[in-house]
Amino acid sequence: MNKVIETKKLCKTFSNGGIQQHILKNVDVQIYEGDFTVIMGASGAGKSTLLYALSGMDKPTLGEIHFCGEEISKYTDDKLAVFRRKNCGFIFQQIYMMDKMSLLDNVLASGLLATKNKKEVTKRAVELFHKVNIDEITYRKFASQISGGEAQRAGIVRGLINKPSVLFADEPTGALNSSNSTAVLDVFTDFNKEGQSIVMVTHDLRCALRGNRIIYLKDGQVAGECLLDPYKPKDAARRTKLDDFLKEMGY
Numbered sequence: 011m012n013k014v015i016e017t018k019k020l021c022k023t024f025s026n027g028g029i030q031q032h033i034l035k036n037v038d039v040q041i042y043e044g045d046f047t048v049i050m051g052a053s054g055a056g057k058s059t060l061l062y063a064l065s066g067m068d069k070p071t072l073g074e075i076h077f078c079g080e081e082i083s084k085y086t087d088d089k090l091a092v093f094r095r096k097n098c099g100f101i102f103q104q105i106y107m108m109d110k111m112s113l114l115d116n117v118l119a120s121g122l123l124a125t126k127n128k129k130e131v132t133k134r135a136v137e138l139f140h141k142v143n144i145d146e147i148t149y150r151k152f153a154s155q156i157s158g159g160e161a162q163r164a165g166i167v168r169g170l171i172n173k174p175s176v177l178f179a180d181e182p183t184g185a186l187n188s189s190n191s192t193a194v195l196d197v198f199t200d201f202n203k204e205g206q207s208i209v210m211v212t213h214d215l216r217c218a219l220r221g222n223r224i225i226y227l228k229d230g231q232v233a234g235e236c237l238l239d240p241y242k243p244k245d246a247a248r249r250t251k252l253d254d255f256l257k258e259m260g261y
């Protein structure tokens with residue numbers, strides 16, 4: 011299996027009112043191509059901080075991050091921004107779109123940052139909207155006119171428009187009801203089956219069950235990893251394995 015991201019002794023320290031808070035402490039993790047990696051842990055364990063570091067959204071205080079063979083932890087902010095645009099897609103709990111633009115135009119605005127070929131980007135956007143079950147009437151609506159579930163699925167389209175090496179998601183179903191969560195998770199599973207590497211932070215067991223590699227963070231350190239068979243979210247043995255692992259981790 012190819013490693014797409016690897017960290018070596020990754021540390022992140024924040025200074026809050028003169029007090030140093032060591033949030034990530036010598037974290038060594040590997041993210042493999044095609045995996046659906048899930049990061050879990052108690053609130054404040056450093057999950058989002060790790061996700062931001064892995065994706066080049068934030069720089070580590072110490073240590074190395076290798077992404078697609080490049081040491082991105084050495085990059086200047088400008089170089090990192092270009093790298094991120096090319097290699098990373100992002101989905102957050104709340105999807106922020108430009109309200110006065112259609113969903114399609116919001117997605118095109120992101121796509122056209124990476125290429126000037128509008129025809130090609132539009133074709134890809136329409137294909138992606140189709141895959142996430144958003145029809146033409148909906149993708150032509152203003153972002154202010156759509157439901158939370160539609161916004162999240164449109165967010166996935168935007169996250170994937172530039173064919174990122176890795177799609178990063180931070181609590182992507184946190185603001186959704188149960189049926190919308192399932193629909194969004196099904197979309198993640200479908201793209202992962204097609205080979206899309208995904209790294210997702212979640213507290214939600216149903217989200218975690220979509221993954222095949224669960225990394226558990228405790229107090230800024232990797233406390234354990236659990237490997238699950240891919241694509242069997244309803245399999246009882248798999249569920250038991252995850253439950254046992256989380257119990258062992260003290261979740």
Ligand SMILES: Nc1ncnc2c1ncn2[C@@H]1O[C@H](COP(=O)(O)OP(=O)(O)OP(=O)(O)O)[C@@H](O)[C@H]1O
Nearest residue numbers: 024025026033051052053054055056057058059060
């Ligand atoms: N930019 C920042 N400046 C200062 N402190 C920060 C910053 N970002 C995060 N922290 C602190 O780092 C710690 C870990 O935050 P992080 O968001 O990574 O945790 P988490 O595991 O994702 O938690 P949750 O599950 O509650 O979202 C918290 O104590 C938080 O206050």
